[in-house]
Amino acid sequence: MSEKIYVGVDLGGTTIKVGVCDSEGKLVHTYEAPTKAEEGAEAGMERIAEYVRTAVAESAYEWEQVAGVGAGMAGFLDIPNGFIKFSNNLNWRNVPAKQILEEKLGVPVKINNDANVAALGEAWGGAGRGIDNCVCYTLGTGVGGGIIINGKIYEGFGGMAGELGHVSIVSDLEAVACTCGQKGCLETVSSATGIVRMAKDAVERGDRTALALVNPITAKDVFDAGKAGDEVALRIINRAAYYLGRAMAGMAVIVNPQRFIVGGGVSKAGDILFEPIRETFRKYTPEHAQTGVDIVPATLGNDAGVVGAAGLMLE
């Protein structure tokens, strides 16, 4: 009996990326081509099917070895039924994606949202390999995340579990409005957007910082200034790290994962970010709930999406 392979699709607004994984979560081949979302969902589904076939054909495996296809995407999804209710970045509505793709490909198909899928990718084939329970944060424009329990994405009652950027954590004194409509979400401080906002506020207030000379300010500018010893930049970085560390402290007694994985563009800052995260976590987590728990950087980068999508079939 030949080895099974798992195909993952990262359905983005401009590009569809397909990854072929072996049964251990190792990415053995990738293929990427345009989404052309503006041509509509029907054409889009055909394109996904075509790209999946191409990726497998280009790999060292045969189509008969495909155990199934998973796809991750942004948008409002009916996950159990594999239905895209509305996708903002594709501008598609009411697409029975699972049904269409299963008909076209003749193999089982699952869909899930991109943040959950990226978390599953890191858990299965990345920094969480071999670990059953982990929580992943993706620090980018926003803060995404996913909770992997016993190797599976935890969805919760309304599919809203793992919206880790919207944990209400910031103290009222420094809380600002979040894009979600609420106040004090983690995302408002620990995302690139949050870091840039705090930097702009500091410059506007007239704080003495090298960032006053930078325009526009990016999160990377803030980290670079921090590494050069800029105290205002360091204060901002510590704030972003502090709230993430406190959010993790809560997670340690709620979900109690074995590992926290932090990915996304902001996480590339390295120790200057991870050290204060770990310090805060240690300070606010009961000792018995931090034993054996670590906080590590993600390892798959942009491949987390296709690896996790492929991993959907193993759930």
Added chain:
Amino acid sequence: MSEKIYVGVDLGGTTIKVGVCDSEGKLVHTYEAPTKAEEGAEAGMERIAEYVRTAVAESAYEWEQVAGVGAGMAGFLDIPNGFIKFSNNLNWRNVPAKQILEEKLGVPVKINNDANVAALGEAWGGAGRGIDNCVCYTLGTGVGGGIIINGKIYEGFGGMAGELGHVSIVSDLEAVACTCGQKGCLETVSSATGIVRMAKDAVERGDRTALALVNPITAKDVFDAGKAGDEVALRIINRAAYYLGRAMAGMAVIVNPQRFIVGGGVSKAGDILFEPIRETFRKYTPEHAQTGVDIVPATLGNDAGVVGAAGLMLE
């Protein structure tokens, strides 16, 4: 084939309570007798077995209908192996409880900690009946709790999941040390102890409150004063409710339960406590994560322990 029954044991420091439940989680008979923990674990195990047999004999059911026996207790447990590592209130160490009781009773036995078991009891046979995902808080001397996912207690990697009283939530400005060794835990504000502490602080500070005339102050005194319109008491109640509501807002995007159940002595205060909890929850939870989610009082009272222990066998 005759109906199965499920027996639950609430192993307390002074009393062992046994409950017989039907397969729907309805408590049909209870029996209670002294623990006599000071006579040691061996005698204790024999006593549990005897009380279980008595409870079933007194009920309308036959021993042959017993599907299994669950037991909830405080202490450090090795849950999968049914082993009591150390129980503070019993002063027992290294007791292979599951093994001993299975030998004595001839039916499957499971053990779990009392907070988890009480949560399972409410979820199975109490306020969460018919609901798969719920989170329970018990507001007493401390804040306990449990997370029920798909009808099962969620334990986490180190068995530390659901230590909901130790979620780090209080802002640094008003955070105090917790018995767990950390700072800012929910338990420091939303427990009876936390409420009494805030009341004492207010009196010592010289705040104008009727509580200044009460000594010693209990949590009930604070609620009674609040109901009578005492503004200091209301402020304290709102603080206890605020942090619980914010903790729930976090849970809504982490665990995303369908229902929050609040029990324990403090919860008997009723609307004066529940209204500000609900208000805070609505304010800090993204709208799509609060849809269909409610916050309700527990209904089983002290029976939650035996019902949940019985429910362990259905997991």
